[in-house]
Amino acid sequence: xxxxxxxxxxxxxxxxxxxxxxxxxxxxxxxxxxxxxxxxxxxxxxxxxxxxxxxxxxxxxxxxxxxxxxxxxxxxxxxxxxxxxxxxxxxxxxxxxxxxxxxxxxxxxxxxxxxxxxxxxxxxxxxxxxxxxxxxxxxxxxxxxxxxxxxxxxxxxxxxxxxxxxxxxxxxxxxxxxxxxxxxxxxxxxxxxxxxxxxxxxxxxxxxxxxxxxxxxxxxxxxxxxxxxxxxxxxxxxxxxxxxxxxxxxxxxxxxxxxxxxxxxxxxxxxxxxxxxxxxxxxxxxxxxxxxxxxxxxxxxxxxxxxxxxxxxxxxxxxxxxxxxxxxxxxxxxx
Amino acid sequence: xxxxxxxxxxxxxxxxxxxxxxxxxxxxxxxxxxxxxxxxxxxxxxxxxxxxxxxxxxxxxxxxxxx
Numbered sequence: 001x002x003x004x005x006x007x008x009x010x011x012x013x014x015x016x017x018x019x020x021x022x023x024x025x026x027x028x029x030x031x032x033x034x035x036x037x038x039x040x041x042x043x044x045x046x047x048x049x050x051x052x053x054x055x056x057x058x059x060x061x062x063x064x065x066x067x068x069x070x071x072x073x074x075x076x077x078x079x080x081x082x083x084x085x086x087x088x089x090x091x092x093x094x095x096x097x098x099x100x101x102x103x104x105x106x107x108x109x110x111x112x113x114x115x116x117x118x119x120x121x122x123x124x125x126x127x128x129x130x131x132x133x134x135x136x137x138x139x140x141x142x143x144x145x146x147x148x149x150x151x152x153x154x155x156x157x158x159x160x161x162x163x164x165x166x167x168x169x170x171x172x173x174x175x176x177x178x179x180x181x182x183x184x185x186x187x188x189x190x191x192x193x194x195x196x197x198x199x200x201x202x203x204x205x206x207x208x209x210x211x212x213x214x215x216x217x218x219x220x221x222x223x224x225x226x227x228x229x230x231x232x233x234x235x236x237x238x239x240x241x242x243x244x245x246x247x248x249x250x251x252x253x254x255x256x257x258x259x260x261x262x263x264x265x266x267x268x269x270x271x272x273x274x275x276x277x278x279x280x281x282x283x284x285x286x287x288x289x290x291x292x293x294x295x296x297x298x299x300x301x302x303x304x305x306x307x308x309x310x311x312x313x314x315x316x317x318x319x320x321x322x323x324x325x326x327x328x329x330x331x332x333x334x335x
Numbered sequence: 336x337x338x339x340x341x342x343x344x345x346x347x348x349x350x351x352x353x354x355x356x357x358x359x360x361x362x363x364x365x366x367x368x369x370x371x372x373x374x375x376x377x378x379x380x381x382x383x384x385x386x387x388x389x390x391x392x393x394x395x396x397x398x399x400x401x402x
Binding site: 232236258261264308311314317318320325326 | 336337338339341342345346355363366368370374377378381382383385386387388389392393
């Protein structure tokens with residue numbers, strides 16, 4: 001429970017006035033409907049599995065409510081991006097189509113989450129519900145069959161993004177170190193699936209060409225979000241023997257320090273400064289989108305980062321000051 | 336105590352910090368550490384509430400959930 005509370009807090013630390021734009025009624029309804037639709041479909045077609053999956057979906061969310069998991073302010077906006085894109089591309093976005101896009105994407109997300117939790121070895125009941133991947137994958141893909149015939153160009157984007165993401169996940173799993181080259185070539189490619197709902201929106205709105213800008217932004221944002229996750233998950237990753245670009249850099253730079261000591265001394269600060277610089281570069285990628293939602297989102301992320309920089313720097317100063325006393329020659333620990 | 340041991344305590348042992356902020360000499364003694372009067376005085380000046388952010392920011396690690 002401690003970890004769940006901490007996770008929830010971690011995702012809710014943003015100033016209320018700025019994050020309120022993320023309390024999007026349309027998205028909340030679409031996500032709630034998508035989660036309910038998954039549970040209804042499973043109950044109807046695979047009731048025993050459905051009951052297990054219902055528990056798993058609830059357990060992923062800190063509040064115990066499956067839809068809340070997707071609405072956390074700091075989560076990568078996988079479900080928000082297609083809505084923002086639809087708003088900027090179509091005067092009146094097609095409600096039924098958007099509901100299907102969100103339904104498909106939630107299924108795709110659960111498919112990846114289930115496999116990732118097993119591969120990362122922090123599964124709980126994932127092995128027992130592994131056959132649910134059949135449901136998630138079918139619903140993720142089949143939902144689009146209603147909109148795009150077999151020969152449509154959408155399916156080439158689908159295959160390209162889905163397969164390159166899967167290839168990258170497998171490659172990264174077999175690495176024992178992630179340098180800059182591997183991060184850019186492999187880790188970032190893991191996130192290629194984020195292109196799929198955007199491509200669907202683009203083709204459905206008849207603006208396939210314009211979607212290149214959105215896909216570029218989605219990948220740039222996914223790259224930034226991965227850097228952020230690596231930074232904030234550093235301690236968890238060390239404890240669980242996971243590798244990341246940030247940890248590889250920590251090993252390269254720490255000298256005689258431990259990784260923890262290096263992160264507290266300078267690594268976290270360096271990581272945050274990198275995130276701030278990269279966020280500024282993201283704004284350049286976002287400019288052609290002309291999306292007020294994206295601008296507000298980036299503003300919010302900038303505020304969250306600045307807030308964390310201040311608070312965590314102060315916390316680390318306290319730790320360092322106490323360490324000076326407890327490690328000092330006059331301080332004596334018992335034998 | 337090393338900085339990483341203290342970091343672990345910031346994540347998992349709020350009692351230690353409460354006691355350290357209330358009475359540094361006693362808390363350090365209980366942890367088996369002897370400190371000088373100057374050091375105890377320095378510890379009294381610290382803002383221990385700042386450590387709440389450590390558990391908030393890092394306690395939920397392992398999310399790996401960006402997509």
